[in-house]
Amino acid sequence: MEVPILKQGAVLIATFQAALSDADLNQLRMGLVQQVVKFRSRAVIVDVTAMDVMDSFASRTLREIAHMIRLRGAETVIVGIQPEVAFAMVQLGLTLEDVTTALDLEEGLAYLNEKFKNTH
Amino acid sequence: MVASPEIRVAINSDPDIVLARQKGRARAIELGFSSGDATLIATAISELARNIVAYAKKGLITLQVVNGSNRQGISVTASDEGPGIADIRQALRDGFSTSGSLGLGLPGVRRLMDEFEITSQPGRGTTVVVKKWRQ
Numbered sequence: 477m478e479v480p481i482l483k484q485g486a487v488l489i490a491t492f493q494a495a496l497s498d499a500d501l502n503q504l505r506m507g508l509v510q511q512v513v514k515f516r517s518r519a520v521i522v523d524v525t526a527m528d529v530m531d532s533f534a535s536r537t538l539r540e541i542a543h544m545i546r547l548r549g550a551e552t553v554i555v556g557i558q559p560e561v562a563f564a565m566v567q568l569g570l571t572l573e574d575v576t577t578a579l580d581l582e583e584g585l586a587y588l589n590e591k592f593k594n595t596h
Numbered sequence: 597m598v599a600s601p602e603i604r605v606a607i608n609s610d611p612d613i614v615l616a617r618q619k620g621r622a623r624a625i626e627l628g629f630s631s632g633d634a635t636l637i638a639t640a641i642s643e644l645a646r647n648i649v650a651y652a653k654k655g656l657i658t659l660q661v662v663n664g665s666n667r668q669g670i671s672v673t674a675s676d677e678g679p680g681i682a683d684i685r686q687a688l689r690d691g692f693s694t695s696g697s698l699g700l701g702l703p704g705v706r707r708l709m710d711e712f713e714i715t716s717q718p719g720r721g722t723t724v725v726v727k728k729w730r731q
Contacts, residue, residue, distance in 0.1 A: 495618065498610040528635060529617055531642040532701065560635040568639060568704035 479504045481511055486518040487588060489581070494526045501537045509544050518550050518592065521584045525556030535570045542575040551576065551591070555584040600627075600661040605645075607676075608654045613645040616657040623659050624670055629730055637670060637728055640708040643701050644674035644724055652678020652721065662727055669710070669729035677721035684714055 479500065482489040488511055490504065508520060522538065524530070530538075542552035553576045557565075565571075578584040603623060605616040620641040624634040641657060648655035655676030662671045681687045688702050702724070706712040711727040 495614045497614050528621065529638045529642050531639055531646065532704070533646060558635075560632045563632060564635050564639040564708065567636065567707045568643070569707070570704075 483515055488517045489521045491523045492527050494528050498533055505537055505541050508541055512545055512548050512550050519588045520545055520552045522554050523556050523581055530561050530565050553578050553584040555581050603659040605657045607645050607648045607657055610649055613642055616645045617642040620659055627670055636708045640705045640726055641672055643705050647701050648676045652676030667729050669727050671727045673725045675723040680718040680720055680722055681716040682718050684716055
């Protein structure tokens with residue numbers, strides 16, 4: 477299953493689907509970093525609103541994506557973690573430490589706009 | 597009460613992890629679990645199926661309805677004939693991993709569910725049975 481990646485100015489938006497396999501996640505990890513390089517993007521928003529389960533592999537992959545993108549000098553914002561998914565993640569002991577999160581796509585974009593405005 | 601057949605999902609590769617957790621969630625909702633509990637159950641299934649793929653390569657996830665004296669629940673059995681676990685106590689400690697891909701698997705699963713049982717014999721395989729009771 478392919479993850480659609482939308483380019484909006486200097487920001488890439490990747491929208492996760494519910495049924496992503498490990499192979500899909502691995503593919504996305506490489507694909508996103510390549511696109512950040514190609515488009516000289518300054519930030520990536522990963523929208524996980526549709527994900528009904530965030531297990532150890534998915535959250536580790538998200539952390540890795542954020543760290544790789546940071547090494548490129550860009551920022552990652554994870555948006556849309558559902559309350560039930562957040563609860564399960566905490567029970568499972570998963571964290572997304574030092575990865576920025578926001579309520580939804582709108583909040584994520586607002587955060588990045590504010591941040592870019594201040595760096596110019 | 598309607599007789600509920602068990603659901604079996606063969607786990608042979610990583611797409612089967614997604615299939616197993618989807619079936620688990622659907623079954624939990626059918627049984628009247630809240631959406632939040634269904635998410636906990638689906639997450640536990642995902643981790644158990646992941647252990648099978650990571651350590652044993654193949655195995656089976658079985659979903660069953662369990663009836664207590666005045667309550668109903670779901671049980672998830674993850675069984676494989678993989679290498680087994682030599683030191684179960686160590687495997688149940690947070691942060692323990694031998695495959696490099698996990699580390700939180702079993703203790704995390706134990707926290708997600710109400711009951712947790714594991715049997716394992718080195719060289720023979722591992723069976724994990726977890727249950728969640730409907731609130």
